[in-house]
Amino acid sequence: MAASKVALVTGAGSGIGRAAALALAKDGYSVGLLGRTKDELDAVVDQIQNDGRQAIALLADVSVEKQMAAAMSELIERFGRLDVVVANAGINGVWAPIEDLTPAEWDQTMSVNLRGTYLTIHNAVPHMKSDGGSIVIVSSINGTRTFTSPGATAYSVTKAGQLAMAQQLALELARHGIRVNAVCPGAIDTEINDNTHIRSKEETAIPAEWPQGNIPISKGEAGTSEDVADLIVFLAGTKSRHITGTPVWIDGGQGLL
Numbered sequence: 001m002a003a004s005k006v007a008l009v010t011g012a013g014s015g016i017g018r019a020a021a022l023a024l025a026k027d028g029y030s031v032g033l034l035g036r037t038k039d040e041l042d043a044v045v046d047q048i049q050n051d052g053r054q055a056i057a058l059l060a061d062v063s064v065e066k067q068m069a070a071a072m073s074e075l076i077e078r079f080g081r082l083d084v085v086v087a088n089a090g091i092n093g094v095w096a097p098i099e100d101l102t103p104a105e106w107d108q109t110m111s112v113n114l115r116g117t118y119l120t121i122h123n124a125v126p127h128m129k130s131d132g133g134s135i136v137i138v139s140s141i142n143g144t145r146t147f148t149s150p151g152a153t154a155y156s157v158t159k160a161g162q163l164a165m166a167q168q169l170a171l172e173l174a175r176h177g178i179r180v181n182a183v184c185p186g187a188i189d190t191e192i193n194d195n196t197h198i199r200s201k202e203e204t205a206i207p208a209e210w211p212q213g214n215i216p217i218s219k220g221e222a223g224t225s226e227d228v229a230d231l232i233v234f235l236a237g238t239k240s241r242h243i244t245g246t247p248v249w250i251d252g253g254q255g256l257l
């Protein structure tokens, strides 16, 4: 149990973020749930409070500097400290052949996934330096291990960038007792897959369906948000105290193929 410790989860209204917020609350953390959709966040906050834990909804777009600074102030005002950050908010964005991907589409994926992760950690670190803590970045197998998603260039670049951030910051922040790790999910059954905009052209062989491919451990069945949340709780807590700067794959072996 992590009595009186505080966690911040971005993109906490759905999918992996929602599951991570619930699992961290169950483990004893007070949780700040950051996202753009008030109704979704409020529903998770209610669920946590009904279980006798503390939670607060923080309305912000991770890519907007002022909103992120304000959300962090609100969190600190409410709970007075910060121990764990889960930088999870992300979009698949547009998957398209490189010659069709517009600069605006490229920028949008960079903005949410990379700038958003930067702004989350940038605002969090000043509040974590005194007592140390753990930062978990939700990257993807697309960041390193498998590139079986044609058209996902912008997304994959952001996910690889997040892994670079985890390693760089693990070194930079070690002297403050702050660990930084990344989880790299394979196909997980969440809404992100419904929100992927795949612009297919016959000649590029971009698959009409996604996720595709095999997942050895589960006969092709996608993982769940709860599978990833359990790993996030482990990386957040002291049982992983000697792990930092590490990408941890959670993909049922998908990336091995």
Ligand code: NAD
Pocket: 010, 011, 012, 013, 014, 015, 016, 017, 034, 035, 036, 037, 060, 061, 062, 063, 088, 089, 090, 091, 092, 112, 116, 138, 139, 140, 141, 184, 185, 186, 187, 188, 189, 190, 191, 192, 193, 195
């Ligand atoms: P999801 O769509 O359910 O969750 C993403 C969350 O981020 C949503 O709540 C969304 O509202 C929020 N969000 C998006 N843009 C935001 C912004 N600008 N500001 C604040 N919040 C924003 O999907 P998910 O699968 O739970 O995705 C969570 C993370 O997991 C993402 O970073 C994604 O890249 C990563 N991931 C997912 C899979 C998968 O198969 N589902 C695989 C690998 C990695």
